[in-house]
Amino acid sequence: MFIVIFIGVALVFPLIPLALAWLWRQIFQPPKPGPQKNAIYECGVESLGEAQIQFRSQYYLYAIIFLIFDVEAIFLVPFAVAFTGLPVGAFISILVFLLLLIEGLIWAWSKGCLQWES
Amino acid sequence: MSEGIDEGLRRELQRQGVWVSSVQELYNWGRKNSIWPLQFGLACCAIEMIATAASRYDIARFGGEVFRPSPRQADLMIVAGTVTKKMAPQIVRLYNQMADPKYVIAMGACAISGGPFKQGYNVLKGIDRYIPVDVYIPGCPPRPEALLHAFMELQRKIDEQKLSGSDKAAHLDPEQPSEFPVPSFGKHDLEPPANSDVFRPMTIERG
Numbered sequence: 001m002f003i004v005i006f007i008g009v010a011l012v013f014p015l016i017p018l019a020l021a022w023l024w025r026q027i028f029q030p031p032k033p034g035p036q037k038n039a040i041y042e043c044g045v046e047s048l049g050e051a052q053i054q055f056r057s058q059y060y061l062y063a064i065i066f067l068i069f070d071v072e073a074i075f076l077v078p079f080a081v082a083f084t085g086l087p088v089g090a091f092i093s094i095l096v097f098l099l100l101l102i103e104g105l106i107w108a109w110s111k112g113c114l115q116w117e118s
Numbered sequence: 119m120s121e122g123i124d125e126g127l128r129r130e131l132q133r134q135g136v137w138v139s140s141v142q143e144l145y146n147w148g149r150k151n152s153i154w155p156l157q158f159g160l161a162c163c164a165i166e167m168i169a170t171a172a173s174r175y176d177i178a179r180f181g182g183e184v185f186r187p188s189p190r191q192a193d194l195m196i197v198a199g200t201v202t203k204k205m206a207p208q209i210v211r212l213y214n215q216m217a218d219p220k221y222v223i224a225m226g227a228c229a230i231s232g233g234p235f236k237q238g239y240n241v242l243k244g245i246d247r248y249i250p251v252d253v254y255i256p257g258c259p260p261r262p263e264a265l266l267h268a269f270m271e272l273q274r275k276i277d278e279q280k281l282s283g284s285d286k287a288a289h290l291d292p293e294q295p296s297e298f299p300v301p302s303f304g305k306h307d308l309e310p311p312a313n314s315d316v317f318r319p320m321t322i323e324r325g
Binding site for chain 1: 188208281296
């Protein structure tokens with residue numbers, strides 16, 4: 001029962017101001033739409049071109065290099081410190097991780113990413 | 119809607135604890151105490167505008183502290199600073215994108231006339247050439263107190279706006295425009311150099 005009352009109040013409470021605003025517009029305030037007022041972009045500058053532009057996919061190579069030389073090092077240092085006390089399972093899993101990244105390194109190398117002099 | 123009650127009778131009723139109001143008074147009272155300015159500054163006057171909004175001068179006392187970054191939510195445009203000819207179309211476009219009712223305060227010598235840069239080739243000689251200005255503040259830059267004074271003048275202006283009748287407020291009149299033509303960059307100047315529907319310069323009579 002209370003839930004029904006709460007739902008009723010929750011519906012009526014926001015609807016009253018909305019209805020009043022609608023009534024106010026009907027009686028007093030004429031709407032004045034226009035091409036600029038209805039424009040999507042609202043910073044005073046006219047929008048140019050399409051919104052659906054392509055993002056350059058070449059940046060994935062930078063992501064690979066970053067993972068290899070930065071993120072991998074963060075994992076390798078604690079691995080090297082705790083190397084002697086590690087069980088076999090942990091050793092294999094870090095090896096899989098390394099192999100995956102080495103594969104990325106070979107890919108980036110073959111793409112010419114490590115070439116400084118052109 | 120509003121002239122129904124005699125001022126003396128109203129005061130007498132107020133003394134007895136009865137408050138009489140009208141739709142127009144309630145409407146204007148609500149509007150004038152919640153003027154949201156557009157967060158938008160052009161030059162050094164904007165620093166004074168920021169000072170007005172900050173704690174020392176505290177425009178919140180007048181209900182104007184809610185600076186909106188979107189023209190859709192703003193009621194008041196404070197043109198604070200030098201309007202270059204490059205910037206003028208953007209300002210007119212922002213004004214057009216504001217929802218009615220909307221007001222403009224031209225703050226400082228540059229915004230009202232071009233100020234010290236009036237002779238410059240790239241400076242608009244007053245924003246009132248393109249959009250209707252409600253309150254002008256002279257000064258270079260005007261002190262925050264001057265902006266507060268302009269704000270109070272605008273509140274007084276809003277308070278006097280009529281809800282109905284032939285002299286009702288412009289935003290309630292379906293005939294009055296809400297958008298104004300945006301000037302474009304011409305070969306030497308903005309095209310047109312002024313909107314003649316809005317800009318009515320005073321003529322100097324010598325005699």
